[in-house]
Amino acid sequence: MASTQKGWGELRSLATGERWDLRPEDLSIVRALAAGLPEHDADKHRELNAAAKRGWAVQATSTVDAHVRQRVEALERHFAWCRSALPPTAHEAVLAGHSARRHTHRGFAQRSALPETIARRAALVGTEPKRVLVLGDDDLSSLALLELGHHVTVLEIDEAIVSLTRRLARADASLELLTYDLREPLPPALNSAFDAFFADPVSGPGALRLFIARGLAALAPGGRGFVCVSEAGAASFAAVARELTVEVSEQYTDFNHYYAPDYTLAFHTSDLAIIRPRADTTLRPRPDEPFLPRGLTTEDHFPTTPASRYVFKNIDPGTSQIIHLDTMIRVLERTGRLNVVERSYFEDGGVRSYLMHTGQGGAVLVRLLPNDKVGELFVSPADSVLEEALVVVLLGVIGIAGTVVETQRVRGSSVYTMV
């Protein structure tokens, strides 16, 4: 599994947990592997052989990785209660697609929804064949929509996703795939051409406005937009809906479940809002205008400030409860040194995690592995005053038995950050 962003990345073996840091010169090989290699491209095949020699790649007859499939299916079992109504072929197509995927591009803020979520989303479009536009599709929604008989167009900035989707879709599918940056004006042929659009933008106001304005411009009269709205993006979404004057006809709470690039469950969920243009809806930006919003995570805008990582050893498994930690964090907040705008807790396979998005646009993640007596703290972006305070809190709560902590500055961020 590869995870990359501008200038750096990592490879991880899901089978053994082993990790390799990628050098900038390795990235093109990994991207080529993720996007697939045309048979006739001898240079790329030489690169592939080089990657195989380093243990990064093996030749296989199927693109579906059984190991990944198992991991995704295990995550979906957390949501067995909402799987009964899934259209089975749509679900299977998306599950196979995600099991064939090898690459997450953090520089484009990719964090995919689970196949069960995608199948439920696609089912909301209805049973009559519709023309559907998908704005950004690392979720592989297009595969579910095609299985349900819809005509699909995808605008996606990441060539690896475009190429993966092209390989996975049936040859006779009614699918148009365009490698496209939504900041550019909308291709004129797409204006007023669709019955529905799908968008799962990052949460900043600029990114939400961009995805929503492009989607609305593409809707034919009577069309609807299906937009994912995270808790962190709720206020911005309300503001954008108000400014553009769109009707929010439905909003399903916690509809979307996501997984992280290492195939663990993501910390956040998001709502699904259904929006419709009104007679007085104003498109800002207009479809023929370029728009460069702040807050859109793209390769170029991705923050490269370092994050910090601390490892605590010999923690006391008895006291390493998130609830104790939460109490102390709230005390710290009262001192004004930490401003948490969104927090989530998660426990999986004995690992307890506590993720906080901070008012400064960064994040703090605490991971506790009581079975191994290990704790980890990530602070992104690095902030020595905040780190010092958090280390004191953690030392107090999880009881270090005198062991000095390891500290590390890491380039980019191991936790997800909004600009």
Ligand SMILES: C[S@@+](CC[C@H](N)C(=O)[O-])C[C@H]1O[C@@H](n2cnc3c(N)ncnc32)[C@H](O)[C@@H]1O
């Ligand atoms: C924005 S990401 C999903 C973010 C996710 N919902 C989250 O948790 O923040 C959704 C898709 O949009 C694509 N994308 C990002 N920026 C884009 C742009 N400027 N133009 C087109 N697609 C873009 C990504 O590659 C990805 O496939």
